[in-house]
Amino acid sequence: MEHSIMVVAALIGAGLAIGLAAVGASIGNGLVTSKFIEGLTRQPEAKNVLFINTLISVGLIEAVPIIAAVIAIVLLYANPLIK
Template sequence: MDATTIITAATAISVGIILAAAGMGSAIGWGLICSKALEGISRQPEMRPQLMFNMFIFAGLMESFPFIVMAFALWFLFANPFLG
């Protein structure tokens, strides 16, 4: 096998690992955000509107993380800087 094939295969495997880690991180983040918001609402029910608003803001930020990671992963996959 030549170097180009090895680099392309390693990049494909790395992209898969990167996307899996981004998805798992986002799922864990969603779980933590929602659980802490529910915990705060159960402690102070009168703060529900403010806590829900903050929860949705932070959830939107957490949702953007996998898309940013996906952009970098696709850059490595299709415009591979390691191939000379």
């Protein structure tokens, strides 16, 4: 009985980790992209600097779901509480 409860808890935790990370990353990407477009319309001559900063920011934001996926995999397959 305890084993099945731990497996269900690990599955729910992994799903929440990946789901919330994906939602947070999509919100962050949307905000960064909207600010990029806003900055581009205000100062078109700063396009290259804004574009580079946007790419760096989006890359860092996209690292969050990847880390969450690794944590979810650890929860599912390398959980020391499930024997």
